[in-house]
Amino acid sequence: MPVTPETLPTPTVTPQEETRDALEPGYLVVVWNDPVNLMVYVVHVFQRVFGWDRKKAERHMLEVHEKGKSVLIRESYEQAESHVHQLLSYSLQATLERDSP
Amino acid sequence: MKLLAREPGRLVFHLSAKDRNAIRALLRRAAEVGRSPSPISRGPLAALPEDAQELLDAERLAEWNRFHTDVATWLDDPARCVAGKGGFGLTLSDADAEILLQALNSAKVGFWEALGSPDLENGDELAPTTDNISHLFAIERASLYVATLVIALQGDQPNA
Numbered sequence: 001m002p003v004t005p006e007t008l009p010t011p012t013v014t015p016q017e018e019t020r021d022a023l024e025p026g027y028l029v030v031v032w033n034d035p036v037n038l039m040v041y042v043v044h045v046f047q048r049v050f051g052w053d054r055k056k057a058e059r060h061m062l063e064v065h066e067k068g069k070s071v072l073i074r075e076s077y078e079q080a081e082s083h084v085h086q087l088l089s090y091s092l093q094a095t096l097e098r099d100s101p
Numbered sequence: 102m103k104l105l106a107r108e109p110g111r112l113v114f115h116l117s118a119k120d121r122n123a124i125r126a127l128l129r130r131a132a133e134v135g136r137s138p139s140p141i142s143r144g145p146l147a148a149l150p151e152d153a154q155e156l157l158d159a160e161r162l163a164e165w166n167r168f169h170t171d172v173a174t175w176l177d178d179p180a181r182c183v184a185g186k187g188g189f190g191l192t193l194s195d196a197d198a199e200i201l202l203q204a205l206n207s208a209k210v211g212f213w214e215a216l217g218s219p220d221l222e223n224g225d226e227l228a229p230t231t232d233n234i235s236h237l238f239a240i241e242r243a244s245l246y247v248a249t250l251v252i253a254l255q256g257d258q259p260n261a
Contacts, residue, residue: 030143032143034218035219035220035221035222035223036209036210036213036218036240037206037210038244038247038248038251040248040251040252040255041202041206041247041248041251044202044251044254044255048199081141081153084141085157085160085161088139088157088161089161089164089165089203090203090206091203091206091207091209091210093139094139095140095141095142095143095144096141096142097142097143097144098144098145
């Protein structure tokens with residue numbers, strides 16, 4: 001029996017799917033180096049905002065200092081936006097970036 | 102400003118009269134200097150609403166203004182900032198100390214931005230002049246208070 005090629009319908013993205021996409025982990029919280037905030041202050045903020053122990057907070061602080069930035073966490077858009085807001089409230093240079101697939 | 106005592110959930114600081122005046126002045130002048138907008142992203146964000154950046158900046162500024170108002174209220178409250186020998190005893194909950202920390206660091210960063218955000222460790226030069234000396238002094242003073250608060254909040258030994 002011959003196989004008739006079929007054209008699959010083009011998937012359409014519904015508003016519900018867009019919302020779901022925004023909720024799924026796929027956003028990065030990045031902190032960038034700056035020459036004004038004290039190292040101990042940055043460590044304190046990381047501990048406060050993320051509940052990390054000092055060792056982990058110091059590791060990320062040093063990464064910021066030495067490499068210019070550190071990806072702190074990968075999470076949903078809503079969570080990442082909330083964390084960026086908290087970090088900005090502490091006057092750190094934090095941004096929200098979409099993770100590459 | 103020195104940490105006098107660390108008790109469960111609260112911190113007690115000694116403030117000299119100069120410290121109290123300096124903190125007031127730092128926050129008052131910081132409000133005049135303002136802050137630069139902070140971009141929420143340095144890359145493309147498809148899901149980002151168009152007005153998200155403006156809302157974020159406005160929300161952050163409003164929050165700092167609330168912090169400054171709170172701190173001014175505490176410093177004027179004789180029950181919280183108790184006059185004593187050689188200055189004042191300021192009692193803060195851990196949460197209030199975080200607010201003071203954010204307020205002072207925000208002020209510090211605002212003065213730094215007002216100087217053009219110089220990177221002094223990597224080649225930028227900034228000779229003190231009559232125009233910038235007050236900002237430089239404010240940054241140094243705020244840094245001292247920030248360091249004192251961080252050490253206190255981290256539970257390290259009181260600085261004698």
